Structure formats: C-alpha cells, structure tokens
Amino acid sequence: MxxxxxxxxxxxxxxxxxxxxxxxxxxxxxxxxxxxxxxxxxxxxxxxxxxxxxxxxxxxxxxxxxxxxxxxxxxxxxxxxxxxxxxxxxxxxxxxxxxxxxxxxxxxxxxxxxxxxxxxxxxxxxxxxxxxxxxxxxxxxxxxxxxxxxxxxxxxxxxxxxxxxxxxxxxxxxxxxxxxxxxxxxxxxxxIDGEDYRHRGLPEAPAPATDGAVERAAAETPGASLDAFPDLLAHLGRVHPSRYGALCDGVTAVCLTGVDAVPDQSTALRLVVLADRLYDREIPVLASGVPFDRLFSPEMLAGGYRKKYFRAISRLTALARDAGRMGGGPTGGTGEGDAGRVA
Known part of the structure; x- marks a missing residue:
C-alpha cells in the first residue's frame, strides 16, 4: 500500500x-x-x-x-x-x-x-x-x-x-x-479550488484514430495490448476490480478498436476503475471509435456517479494525449505483431 x-x-x-x-x-x-x-x-x-x-x-x-x-x-x-x-x-x-x-x-x-x-x-x-x-x-x-x-x-x-x-x-x-x-x-x-490541470492550457483531446492505425501502433509497440472495446468490457465483467491493476502488469500501451458508449452503469463503473489503474501506471491509450467524452450517456453524467465518470473522462483524455507520440502507428517499431491483450 x-x-x-x-x-x-x-x-x-x-x-x-x-x-x-x-x-x-x-x-x-x-x-x-x-x-x-x-x-x-x-x-x-x-x-x-x-x-x-x-x-x-x-x-x-x-x-x-x-x-x-x-x-x-x-x-x-x-x-x-x-x-x-x-x-x-x-x-x-x-x-x-x-x-x-x-x-x-x-x-x-x-x-x-x-x-x-x-x-x-x-x-x-x-x-x-x-x-x-x-x-x-x-x-x-x-x-x-x-x-x-x-x-x-x-x-x-x-x-x-x-x-x-x-x-x-x-x-x-x-x-x-x-x-x-x-x-x-x-x-x-x-x-482545493481550480481547473483540471490536465486540460489547463492544453489542446483538446485528440480525435480517435482509425482501426488500422490502432492495429499498426499495437503491432509496432513492444508490450502494447490490442483489444476490441466490447471484448474488453466483457472481460472486465469476469475479473474482480481489485485485479485490474494486475491486469495492466507489463502493458506499455493500451490499443482499443471500436470504442463506443458503455451500455449500462455497472459496466461504466468497472471502466472507471480500469481508467484509474491505467492512469496510476501512466499507460497511454490509443483508440478508434467515439471520443472519450462520449463514453457515458447524458443520464449517467447527470446521475449520482457523475464525478467518477468525469474523472474517468479526464484521465483517459490525458492518456490519449500521451498516446499522441505513438502517432496512430509509429514507424520505428518492430512490425512483428507482438501486441498482447489486456483482456
């Protein structure tokens, strides 16, 4: 601890x-x-x-x-x-x-x-x-x-x-x-008053990459994971949230295809925990699909867990900026398809 x-x-x-x-x-x-x-x-x-x-x-x-x-x-x-x-x-x-x-x-x-x-x-x-x-x-x-x-x-x-x-x-x-x-x-x-430092004076969150760019980046980044977003959400439902940190062990970058709005609140709360563990470990996230600010429905963002959801959006946005150095498919990687899977 x-x-x-x-x-x-x-x-x-x-x-x-x-x-x-x-x-x-x-x-x-x-x-x-x-x-x-x-x-x-x-x-x-x-x-x-x-x-x-x-x-x-x-x-x-x-x-x-x-x-x-x-x-x-x-x-x-x-x-x-x-x-x-x-x-x-x-x-x-x-x-x-x-x-x-x-x-x-x-x-x-x-x-x-x-x-x-x-x-x-x-x-x-x-x-x-x-x-x-x-x-x-x-x-x-x-x-x-x-x-x-x-x-x-x-x-x-x-x-x-x-x-x-x-x-x-x-x-x-x-x-x-x-x-x-x-x-x-x-x-x-x-x-402690103030604006979110992750957004203060920084550009807006990067636009999502294409599926092909995400797959190339995963293949060219040693230690990167590659998952379809629905598969990742399904896997999170089978793993206790206390193990999400261990799920990230050895992962250097998370690459996701087909990101979409989460379907229900239980899934959303599990995703919040994963976002926290990724942020703690400074693991960049490169994704295709919808932007991270559209992960949670307006009803969720207006409900009792809204602060958790906004925190997750803030942290995932910061990790997406970190993934910018991957360029949606870096040219200096191995190209050997060595991507693992978070799920």
Whole structure:
C-alpha cells in the first residue's frame, strides 16, 4: 500500500499552485504542517499516539485526526496526498496509501479485525478517491476508520465532495448521510479550488484514430495490448476490480478498436476503475471509435456517479494525449505483431 508509480517522485515542492487559486497554496502549507506534526507523534501502547492530541492553533484541543482534500478532478489532490505520504517522517512500512476500493478489498482479504490490527501500527493512512457507493461499504469504512482513530492512526483522504456531502444524488442517501456525519468529524476539510490541470492550457483531446492505425501502433509497440472495446468490457465483467491493476502488469500501451458508449452503469463503473489503474501506471491509450467524452450517456453524467465518470473522462483524455507520440502507428517499431491483450 504505497503511492502508485505515477506518484513515486511527487513532492510538495513539485506541486505548482495555480496563482489564481489561493486555496491550492494554502493546502500545501497545511499539509506540510500536518506531516511535521506526524513527526512529533511517538508510539504508545496499543497503537500510535494520536495526531493533534496536543492543542494547536489549527484544530484546538482534541481536534480531527486527519485531513480531507476536497475539490474537483484534476486539481492535484492525489499529488498532494502522495506528497504527504512521502513527507511523513516514518518508514514506508509504518504508513499506508491506497484507494478507497483497495481499502475495502483489503478488508475482504484479511477480515475486519485483522485489517484493524494491521493498520493500527501505522502512523498514517492515506485514502485516495474516497467513495461510498453502497450502504455496506459506508458502514464498513466508518467502523474501520473509527477503530483506527481510537488506535491513534492519522488519516488523510481525497474525494470530490465534502465528507458530509458524500452520497448525495445516490440511492439510500439518508443512510449515507447518517453514517457520514460521524465520519466527517474525523477530518479537517481542505477545499482545493481550480481547473483540471490536465486540460489547463492544453489542446483538446485528440480525435480517435482509425482501426488500422490502432492495429499498426499495437503491432509496432513492444508490450502494447490490442483489444476490441466490447471484448474488453466483457472481460472486465469476469475479473474482480481489485485485479485490474494486475491486469495492466507489463502493458506499455493500451490499443482499443471500436470504442463506443458503455451500455449500462455497472459496466461504466468497472471502466472507471480500469481508467484509474491505467492512469496510476501512466499507460497511454490509443483508440478508434467515439471520443472519450462520449463514453457515458447524458443520464449517467447527470446521475449520482457523475464525478467518477468525469474523472474517468479526464484521465483517459490525458492518456490519449500521451498516446499522441505513438502517432496512430509509429514507424520505428518492430512490425512483428507482438501486441498482447489486456483482456
């Protein structure tokens, strides 16, 4: 549970705040202080002594045990979260970084009690893309974080909504809000305003390539995958999302033919997870068919999961720009048809 490869080298010093968004510079300042206090936090029986146990000007008394980075997609929340992980003065084995989905998968693999015991020895737990998509996960994570706070673990999380607003626009909203009200007390929210940096000052997403260009690029790029988009979606339905990262192992580029709007919400949510794993690993995506901003229907983009879908569009667009160097069929490849398959 460490930051993904894309964020191996990020630090607070490499985060470039937008001059027009003072909240970005303020977030860096608060997080640097947060990391510094973690360095003053020593171990105690039954876990680590809690963050902010002593009185501070930021929290006062026994304030929140963590920070919550709230903002839209593309404002650098994951960059800052990973920077906090790197800046925390503790060995890697005493701090953990993972997505919300990975955290719930960890509980599924180890069981609740063993997960608590495992993470209780950590100084910091960073949770990226904090999402509560069903009441079961809400109760699970609420209970887990409460136990960890009791054991003195500091928390940091990112998402696209404030802690007490997660779950709005989704089914069983009352159940979400009832659970999240308790969770939100553990965090000091930090609002990060700004535009999606992946689009700021950059050209529009490249137009889709032709099928032939995608196939040539796959054949000429060692380690590239080549899949028909419907086949990929069907395969994702047969693989647990916790394995999507392993699905990408050894893949240098993803080449897709026949990209079209996803047919249903379950498929769309699986595609969101894959997009996150591809983005984490900086794997370019070259595709034919419809542009990525037409992957999700207007109904999906107006629904409760809209922030996930917009994040996926943003990240896939960035990966499509990365694929521009492939040129829709580079001339310097092997030409030996060595493309593999993601599916």
């Amino acid at each position: 460490v930051p993904p490869p894309r964020f191996d080298a990020v630090r607070f010093a490499t985060y470039i705040p937008d001059p027009g968004q003072p909240s970005q510079r303020e977030a860096v300042r608060v997080l640097e202080e947060f990391a510094g206090r973690l360095g003053d936090t020593g171990p105690a029986p039954g876990g680590l002594r809690g963050l902010f146990r002593r009185r501070s000007r930021d929290t006062g008394g026994d304030g929140p045990r963590g920070v919550y980075l709230d903002g839209g997609y593309g404002v650098g929340k994951t960059h800052l979260l990973a920077s906090l992980w790197h800046a925390t003065p503790a060995p890697a084995e005493h701090k953990a970084f993972g997505t919300f989905v990975e955290l719930t998968n960890l509980v599924g693999a180890l069981g609740f009690r063993r997960t608590v015991d495992t993470l209780a020895g950590h100084r910091l737990l960073c949770i990226d893309e904090f999402e509560l998509d069903d009441p079961g996960d809400t109760v699970l994570v609420s209970s887990l974080l409460s136990r960890l706070v009791e054991r003195g673990v500091a928390l940091a999380a990112t998402s696209n909504t404030l802690p007490d607003r997660l779950g709005e626009g989704r089914f069983a909203a009352a159940d979400f809000l009832r659970e999240i009200q308790g969770l939100s007390a553990h965090f000091r929210p930090l609002r």
